[in-house]
Amino acid sequence: AQSVTQLDSQVPVFEEAPVELRCNYSSSVSVYLFWYVQYPNQGLQLLLKYLSGSTLVKGINGFEAEFNKSQTSFHLRKPSVHISDTAEYFCAVSERTGRRALTFGSGTRLQVQP
Amino acid sequence: SAVISQKPSRDICQRGTSLTIQCQVDSQVTMMFWYRQQPGQSLTLIATANQGSEATYESGFVIDKFPISRPNLTFSTLTVSNMSPEDSSIYLCSAVSGRAMPDEQFFGPGTRLTVL
Numbered sequence: 001a002q003s004v005t006q007l008d009s010q011v012p013v014f015e016e017a018p019v020e021l022r023c024n025y026s027s028s029v030s031v032y033l034f035w036y037v038q039y040p041n042q043g044l045q046l047l048l049k050y051l052s053g054s055t056l057v058k059g060i061n062g063f064e065a066e067f068n069k070s071q072t073s074f075h076l077r078k079p080s081v082h083i084s085d086t087a088e089y090f091c092a093v094s095e096r097t098g099r100r101a102l103t104f105g106s107g108t109r110l111q112v113q114p
Numbered sequence: 115s116a117v118i119s120q121k122p123s124r125d126i127c128q129r130g131t132s133l134t135i136q137c138q139v140d141s142q143v144t145m146m147f148w149y150r151q152q153p154g155q156s157l158t159l160i161a162t163a164n165q166g167s168e169a170t171y172e173s174g175f176v177i178d179k180f181p182i183s184r185p186n187l188t189f190s191t192l193t194v195s196n197m198s199p200e201d202s203s204i205y206l207c208s209a210v211s212g213r214a215m216p217d218e219q220f221f222g223p224g225t226r227l228t229v230l
Contacts, residue, residue: 042223102208104156107156
């Protein structure tokens, strides 16, 4: 079984400032790691994913995440946020084999202020 | 990528009734899932919809309450039975495409259900 912990339920930040959304996971098997974004009243959109290889993963909209195996973390970062980045962000994991269903963290609400 | 549509997009229902949500994918997919997102919360997996056989339910979810069908590789339904206000949630369908590596999971727009 897997579990995902998002350490911050809300992150307020000013426009053009950098941001980091934290995610830690635990699993007894090898996993894939994902970040999804959910804009208000919209569905889930994949931001980025870690499969293997380079631990720094680049995604859409200028986001990137770094996989740290020793700390079992997958933190999401953006060097300069925009108002339009205001949304709910979910970290998720899935098994590398088997059913592939996602286990989600509780979510982090990013609020970008002007 | 796979494009997923859901019907209805939202509904308001009376306690004790049932609602069936449809999920249609524009291409054949290997796996389909149903998730629930309760107000202000994260997503919880309800079940894996298996083509031609009974769905596989997660702990806390039962077939009598959430019957699921998947008659083919592109379509699935979720029924929320004998609804109560606690069932008010967004229900999301997702699918894993066998052509994407390593099986990226796509989500539908969700069905927003309110039970009065």
